[in-house]
Amino acid sequence: MGNHMVNRRHLFGLAGAGGAALAVPGLLTMPAHAAAPQPPAAWPTEFVEVTPSVEGDIAWYDVSHWGVEGKGWSDTAAYYDRLPAKAEGVVTPEVWVRSRNSSGLLTRFVTDSTIFRARYRLSLATVAMYHMPAIGHSGVDLYARTPAGQDAWLANTHPAAQNVDQQMGIAVDPGERLYTAYLPLYNSPQRLEIGVRAGAKFLGAAPRTTPPAVFYGSSIMQGGVASRPGMSITALLGRRFDVPTVNLGFSGNARMEPEIAELLTELDASVYVVDSSPNMNPQQIAERAEPFVRILRAARPDTPIVLVEDRRYGDGQFVEFRRTRNAQNAAALRTAYTNLRRSGVRGLSYLSADKLPGPEELVDGSHPSDLGMATYADAYEKVLRPILKRRGH
Amino acid sequence: MGNHMVNRRHLFGLAGAGGAALAVPGLLTMPAHAAAPQPPAAWPTEFVEVTPSVEGDIAWYDVSHWGVEGKGWSDTAAYYDRLPAKAEGVVTPEVWVRSRNSSGLLTRFVTDSTIFRARYRLSLATVAMYHMPAIGHSGVDLYARTPAGQDAWLANTHPAAQNVDQQMGIAVDPGERLYTAYLPLYNSPQRLEIGVRAGAKFLGAAPRTTPPAVFYGSSIMQGGVASRPGMSITALLGRRFDVPTVNLGFSGNARMEPEIAELLTELDASVYVVDSSPNMNPQQIAERAEPFVRILRAARPDTPIVLVEDRRYGDGQFVEFRRTRNAQNAAALRTAYTNLRRSGVRGLSYLSADKLPGPEELVDGSHPSDLGMATYADAYEKVLRPILKRRGH
Structure with a gap:
């Protein structure tokens, strides 16, 4: 300030x-196509x-x-940074650069x-x-x-x-x-x-001080490639739920490093959403997903965690390599989820790629258009609504 | 050629x-998320x-x-032009310039x-x-x-x-x-x-030679601002109906000039769609819509014609000027439609703005994102499906 x-x-x-x-403004004249008035x-x-x-x-x-x-942290190097100044040199240089985009x-x-x-x-x-x-x-x-x-x-x-x-x-x-x-x-x-x-x-x-929904993810989470900032996944969900959100999407560089999990634990989140598979290969997911979640769970025993499958590539119908990557990434995440639950980790949810955008809803076979962003938000909303309701939102 | x-x-x-x-290729292995196979x-x-x-x-x-x-015409000045060479100097210079974009x-x-x-x-x-x-x-x-x-x-x-x-x-x-x-x-x-x-x-x-669905309109019809060429209204509808389309969207310059109507009559269309209100004011619509349709109908007694209302501006909830323009444009087109029908013109359909994209589906309050393009296509599909079915498509 x-x-x-x-x-x-x-x-x-x-x-x-x-x-x-x-x-408090009264009900102004509504155009014919506006939604029926609701209580302010x-x-x-x-x-x-x-x-x-x-x-x-x-x-x-x-x-x-x-x-x-x-902003998840107030002690940032530049005012519109998304990670705290102390994260420089701790997170990868690529994550650091992207954390300085003002998404969310x-x-x-x-x-x-x-x-x-x-x-x-x-x-x-x-x-x-x-x-x-x-x-x-x-x-x-x-x-x-x-x-x-x-x-x-x-x-x-x-x-x-x-x-x-x-x-x-x-x-x-x-x-x-x-x-x-x-x-x-x-x-x-x-x-x-x-x-x-x-x-x-x-x-x-003043920014709301209620616990935000925290989203960790890839370029897609960062908002690539929404037509305007109000159409990113976190912007859409922030409006739908009328809650604060923290966007920790790092284009091309969401790889479940433990230092990211440690940073996430510093946030008093209403929910953690982990949607980093698009930037990871199956081996990375197999190695990192469980430790990543365990770090979160150890520090935040009661915060719900949602694991999100890799969205399917737009050209997957025609390209074996894409299908294989998608299938192996999904299998690795599903295995991690199952292992975590079996080992007694509670409060985990799982969002399958079946609900995520299809080929027509992506711009380049990877990144959603606004059409795909709306589909993402629909899928997230379905998973998050009961979670946020239990959390009092 | x-x-x-x-x-x-x-x-x-x-x-x-x-x-x-x-x-003819056999049914290749389908990924799990693909649609159920249909007859080729x-x-x-x-x-x-x-x-x-x-x-x-x-x-x-x-x-x-x-x-x-x-291409509605083969005798074009450049191969990827959309109007015939003879149209230069007949249509406005602005229409001519835009007709040289390869949309559709x-x-x-x-x-x-x-x-x-x-x-x-x-x-x-x-x-x-x-x-x-x-x-x-x-x-x-x-x-x-x-x-x-x-x-x-x-x-x-x-x-x-x-x-x-x-x-x-x-x-x-x-x-x-x-x-x-x-x-x-x-x-x-x-x-x-x-x-x-x-x-x-x-x-x-070889390009299909069946009569195309012909779309005359504004920047929106030309494809502004789809994220990729396959997401324009005509591309979406061409795939949905599996029919050829002709895109005569002229950004900022669809104003129902009689010379455009004369050119349209040269096309053997399965349907004419007229969606030019976003580029017109109420006076222009009142003056030009009826003559425009009458030129089409005189030359093509049996070709269905769809009149499309101005889409509503994204900021209309907050800007009186926009609401008024939208309402007056819609009233002018509705009046023209009613007058034409009362005077015995048959084969007219009307698409109301109620079905067109809302504020969230536009990028700049005027032009649809892919989300808005999909809504446009949904609205058009509903009007066009019975028409094209009657025409044998």
């Missing part, structure tokens, strides 16, 4: 408790007053002054501004990949909470270069709303400012 | 009729022997020597090669957009027909620059298969060659 944070207090309560209250969902209860930098018509708010949700981070704020800008310099010059557009790779994806309590898509940035300074969308209808901005999936802002109309009300929403 | 086309003959027949027969679908009945240019281990086949499917074109071939390359120079230097990855914008997307008769995704090119010369995927299992390659959606090859192992069997599949 920066020195611009003037005050931090409970402004909201579910039943009107707390300090100076913002007006709880907004975050803690808001932060932030001092802007006013430049002309725009008041700029530095996100680090009230915080992002989705989001920030929330309440404002009555009708316009929104984002201004940031990206840490990496590359803003897109051949299978992933710039919005998903390096964009900020903005959602707004509807009167019915749903976070619904609103706008995003369209990065073209390392410096981004853009209005997101066009002017919205007047009204005070809760907004959520998802950060880049395969890049990260060195500094991120949200711009609103100068003079508009603005409060940062 | 080029002078390399040595011979063109019926090699296949549904019941074994025809000339020299290729071996009909392959194209006409194949073309093509002379390759052999360079080292690769035999290169120029696609223009046996042809692409999806596909080529088919049979080979027992286990490797596939694509070599082409793109007509445009830009290979991606901020909301559309290079594979969709400028890539070639390769499908293979399964023993069960489905065209299933196999591989694609990953364009990085104007010249593309890449292997698509890795080596496939031995066997003779029918392959379909979808061409770039927002670019076009100046020349396109498919490379296979030198010495492998290779036959071009």
Whole structure:
């Protein structure tokens, strides 16, 4: 938190408790195609007053002054890193580099501004990949909470270069709303400012402190290759369950190293999801999956753990090598799961590749499009809903 | 057709009729997750022997020597254009430019090669957009027909620059298969060659000559912003119905000009789909929709016509301007539809925006991701299935 944070207090309560209250917006006129109104969902209860930098018509708010949700650790080398500074040199260099992408981070704020800008310099010059557009790779994806309590898509940035300074969308209808901005999936802002109309009300929403669902995985978990940051698996599930998530997807480098398991044990998670098979071969899974889970279980006896099978390659119908790899990876993980359960490890769940995206839902035979991301989220939701319900979510 | 086309003959027949027969592949071993085997679908009945240019281990086949499917006209200025040469100066310059993107074109071939390359120079230097990855914008997307008769995704090119010369995927299992390659959606090859192992069997599949389903529309119809060419609306529907399609989506410039209607009447279509509202305002729709349909109906008394409502903007829940535009566009099209029917025009269908993608299924609030493309295809399929069934498909 920066020195611009003037005050931090409970402004909201579910039943009107707390300090100076913002007006809870009434039910605005709903378009014909919107979902039927539901009771307004709880907004975050803690808001932060932030001092802007006013430049002309725009008041700029530095996100680090009230915080992002989705960081497992606060002691990071750069503000938008996903692993703690101490992890450098402990995890592999490849994991470290990817941990500095801002995937899974989001920030929330309440404002009555009708316009929104984002201004940031990206840490990496590359803003897109051949299978992933710039919005998903390096964009900020903005959602707004509807009167019915749903976070619904609103706008995003369209990065073209390392410096981004853009209005997101066009002017919205007047009204005070809760907004959520998802950060880049395969890049990260060195500094991120949200711009609103100068003079508009603005409060940062403090990151939720309830135990997050923690997801460890590959490029797919990191969000490759969603079209925009709001469509990664963790973003989708965070909205569906209305819970904080921590995204520890490390493109090409999720290999169940024990040091990663040790780091995971530091997090007070509502659930651990382990989805690293796409980056591993059968021997690695056979050697590492059981020790990895045992480290988690020893440190966190009561935290549910979900093991996820390797998704099937898109070309597997035609390529023996892919079928074999998929089958052997699945067999190795299934064996580890069975061994762990037989040895008395409790609280384990298993998600089979049968529920994961098919060939049509991948872009390059490996990484899901938004269609595949939705299928992933559906599969995860089915496994996680009873788990999170038992955990009180 | 080029002078390399040595011979063109019926090699296949549904019941074994025809000339020299290729071996119809048996049911190969199916992976556990594949669909239950169905009776092998009909392959194209006409194949073309093509002379390759052999360079080292690769035999290169120029696609223009046996042809692409999806061209409404053969007398085009460039081979991969979508409008006839005579349309230049008749349609607007903006439509003309976009008609030179190869969206909706596909080529088919049979080979027992286990490797596939694509070599082409793109007509445009830009290979991606901020909301559309290079594979969709400028890539070639390769499908293979399964023993069960489905065209299933196999591989694609990953364009990085104007010249593309890449292997698509890795080596496939031995066997003779029918392959379909979808061409770039927002670019076009100046020349396109498919490379296979030198010495492998290779036959071009002649484009089907049955009346195509013809789709006129906006950027969305052109394929913006599918992750890969096989995920555009026309590609999805072409596979679902196993029929040829003609894609006349012109990004930002589908405005129901009478000259476009006149051109459409030249096509012997199984159905005309008119989905241009996203590029029009209510006044334009009110003025142009009825005359546009009347031109089609006068020339083609029996061809079904489907009018499609403007999809709703992703930010419509929060932006009055968008809701109003969507509502007025829909009202204008609905009025035109009602007037046409009341005046005795038959064979009209209407697809409401209720069935089209929602905010979560768009990338930038306007253009569908693959998730939205699948929803579009679902909506279209429901309207088109009875129509195409009546037409004998």
